[in-house]
Amino acid sequence: MPSPVAPASPATPTAPGRSVRDRILDAFEDLLAEHSERAATLEAVAARAGVSKGGLLYHFASKDALVDGVLERFAADLERDVEHMRSAPDGPVSYFLRTSIPSDNRLERVIVAIARLAQASDARASDALADAQRLWLSELEAVVGDRMVARTIMLIGDGMYYNSALLPAANAVLRDETDVQQLIALVERLSARD
Template sequence: MPRPPKAREALLAAYRDLLVSEGERAATMDAVAARAGVSKGGLLYHFKSKDALAEALLAALREAAALDRERMAADPEGPARYFVRTSVNSGTDMDAFFVAAVRLAQAGHESALAVLEEMDAAWLELIRREVPDPAVATAVMLMGEGLYHYSSLAGTWPEKTFGTSVGELLAVVDRLSGRAADSTP
């Protein structure tokens, strides 16, 4: 597949970054073009509408999520530990695309909501292959989702706020999934 033009990449990054930093209402076509340093005509050459920008953003998120699921499925520690261990927002492109998609979903963008639901279902399916108890698999999923949520906020989560490290959460994953003997009497 040929590499997309730099202007297209810059426009998509500008749209993503505006969604993350200022929200869906601020991510106008004019604001995207200005932030990318591209003329409005250049923007319209690559993206005919704001919906086209959103669809390109969601396609990039789907691609990043597919690569993440491949890594998750192949992780030697298993999908459950991988999911929780990597559920800290570390500022990757996938993190930025994910947060941008959440902003779109919050604004009522149905395709964004569908992509987010699709991603969650695929991650949960991988966890369920390893952790057959549906309630435990869901608890692991929600642990990772909560970790991601709090790490996406400004502040000092997890250690300073809750007094819990990711390593300690992984030990809980092991206990819940039966990978480690329960240490409680």
């Protein structure tokens, strides 16, 4: 998946069925994605999650513990995403390219949050993003049978994300679903195994 920078929608602190721990992590991810690592203070996270600072510290003793929590959830989200990619009805290449278009989903939100941590020089975050990229690349390579073709598909996905997320009003590259479908068909023809 491309390096996202699009803002995510705020979490609802009182969302039914969400544990306090998940609400805190949602709030931390949202603050990271919407602002920066510096804006995601313990006080701001507690306020966004609708808990006291003491309640936050009960679940996460420090900001580092919050980062660890986000990275743990990301690992689980990534595992689910790769499973969806493997079992996608239209195939992994189509799935990867379609999910390279911003959709404001949970996985995208956590990737944006982790990218903000990486921008603040958190090596754990940088490593998590690199691991995710390697995993997606490995899945694509397994399907197309060629590492360079798999890398090219990843770069196309990155370009799709960039154009959709950063240039939405000026995006003349992928104008509609027909363009997306034609691009996927072209990439699949070019990457088909003999």
